[in-house]
Amino acid sequence: MTKNIIGIDLGTTMSAIAKLNELGTPEIIPNSDGERIMPSVINFSDNSLLIGMEAKNSAADDPSRVAKEFKREMHNSDYRFRVDNKEYIAHELSGMILKKLAQDASEQIGEIKDVVITVPAYFKENQRNATMEAGKLAGLNVIAIINEPTAAALFYSKESNIQGKGIVYDLGGGTFDITMTQTNGNNIKVIASEGDSKLGGVDFDKVILDLIKEKYKDQTGGELCSDAESVEEFSLMAEEIKKSLSKKPSLKKKLRSASGSATVEISREEFEEHASILISKTEMLLEQLLDDTDTNPSEVDYVLLVGGSTRIPAIRESLKSIIGKEPLNAVNVDEVVALGAAIKAGISMGELQPAAVSPGIKSGLSNLVVQDVANHSHGTIVVENGREKNVIIIEKNTLLPCTEEIRTSLMHDDQTSVECIITQGEGDDPDYVDIIDTYHLTVSLGAKAGEELRDIYSYDENQIMHCKTIHLLSGNYAESSMHLKAGKSSTQVENSGGNPLDEFLIE
Structure with a gap:
């Protein structure tokens, strides 16, 4: 039985949902108010949630009851939106946006369950996990996460037949990403990304x-x-x-x-x-991307625009002055990410549940392949010559999926436990990287200093990390799959982990 193939652009200021039609062409699904894109704004009204344009327009009436721009806080375990003596963290609020999008769309096309959700390319591990958790709270099965610029490149590639090396310039409501891609036929490969999650x-x-x-x-x-x-x-x-x-x-x-x-x-x-300081920040990141990839501007074959803020003339002029060519204008920059996410959903569903994908969709996607990269380096902290050092295991811009490993060793005789620290960031100084998880390996009694440990890091297509540390002599191991660590709201604590979305009627 075929299913609805759905992609969602979960944006800081605006969100959108799209489906694949029977020919494999993505289409935006308007919400109940007929809007093709919906403000990511929530007004808490008694026991109901007003979400979208009406919530945005009512913000001045009582700002204390209106939540917005919370996507910027997906990494922040201390963030709380407080209303009616309750607290909500960022992924709970994002879940409300997702539930509204899915609810409105399902009234038009039937049940929506399996979805792909987009995230900024520069989102870190906990932000990606928080996005997946938001989908679960909304009652959705998140089959994949895709970077917003990659989703846009996927749509442009299918609709505009772009070829060669290109730049996807994504200036959304709250985040900025810039990605270099290589497109050959139906194959889209991400080369590298830069970005700023607090610029939009x-x-x-x-x-x-x-x-x-x-x-x-x-x-x-x-x-x-x-x-x-x-x-x-x-x-x-x-x-x-x-x-x-x-x-x-x-x-x-x-x-x-x-x-x-x-x-x-x-x-x-x-x-x-x-606004010149903001524009300069985007220029610096573009120059960094060109430098990281050893790319001369003349080697760039196309520039793709994503996000409403790319309509600012100074942004387009800045891009043209650096790259030397006009950006493509073939699509709606507000909708392209959701449309690309729907294409990714078709690809993922074809791999996971081929019977759920109609022949028309399979034909329409015509064997599209997309390869993304790790947008941050990942490693672990070791002790060398009495000092802690961050050792990178998976380097930034490594093609995904990937598996890498290093060998380390026990430090002491009779050591019974090893603290395994997963880091995210560049360089070898532990003070300048993020610790995104810690787990512990138990070692058998009688172990000797110098016995080997094997650290294996696997990074999947959703940019979710899976880590395993093995004591080679005994075979003992410990592992982590990077479950959500974004913090708990008081609402969750009080309800013993109940879904905070269940208490509201969403309008």
Whole structure:
């Protein structure tokens, strides 16, 4: 029996869901309000959740009840959104977004269960695990995770027949990724990625907000944003101004606040001047990517744009000045990631459940193959000459899936336990890498210093790590599969691990 083939772009500010039709072509599924992309915003209203554009537009009424931009906190075990004496962590809130998308889509096309969800290329291990956990909370079976730029490249490749070496430039609402790919026929191979998980459209919005606050104060002597409600109100206005300045050189806005009214004019030129630091950050990461891959800009065959913030003219001009060619404009930059995720879902379902994929979809995908890379190095901490050192086992930009190993040894006679530390990051200084998991290997009594240990790291297509340490003489081993370690909310603790999404009606 065939199933719905579904891909989801779980975004910081906007999300979307797509399916594969019977010909293997991806299509966006609008939500219950007819929106093709939905704001990733939640308004907690009594025992129901208002999610999407209405929640976004109501944020100024009572900001304390509105959760947004929580995707940026997927790594943060201390993050809590507090409302009605309850707490929610980032992946729980993300689960609410996913449940809304799936709920609305299922009303149109039937049951939705197996999905592919996208993540920023520069997401770390705990963020990827948290995303998968969000899917589980939403009642979904996450068959794969795919990097957002890779999903976009997959869609562009299928729809535009791109060939050669290219750059996927993904400036979304909250994150920035830049990825180099090599496309040959139906084979898409990721070469390398760079990124910043705290750089996106909301940061450009803040530039506009700061500008209008300054202009208002110059005219009235007062503060434009005097409370949380006014911050939300004028943040929405700043976003609209940013979008307008992508189409026109300047515009005027009438501002009303406690200190009176003022009409301010904002030009594209002054916006771009004030946003130059943000644009410079993207340029530095692009230059780093070119340097890491030993690529001359003239060797780049195409540039693909992803994310609404790539509509900012200065972004496109910056790209053209470095690469020397115009980016492709063949697709909707807001939808391309979800569409690519649906294609990835078709590929994954064809491998996992071939009977669930219709002949038309199998034909439409025509043996597409996508290979991603490890976006961060992974290793372990060892002691050499009395000092701790981070030893990289899987290097950044290694093609996936992969398995690598190193040999270490026991430090002392009669050692009974080995602390196995999994690290993520570059360099050999333990102070500059993240410890993402620790597990312990028990060693038999009578062990001698110098007996060999074997550390085996496997990294799968979802960029989820599986680690195993073996004491070779005894055969004893310990392992870790990087289960979620993003923290528990008080809601989960009180309910003994119950699903916090079950208590709400989602609208």
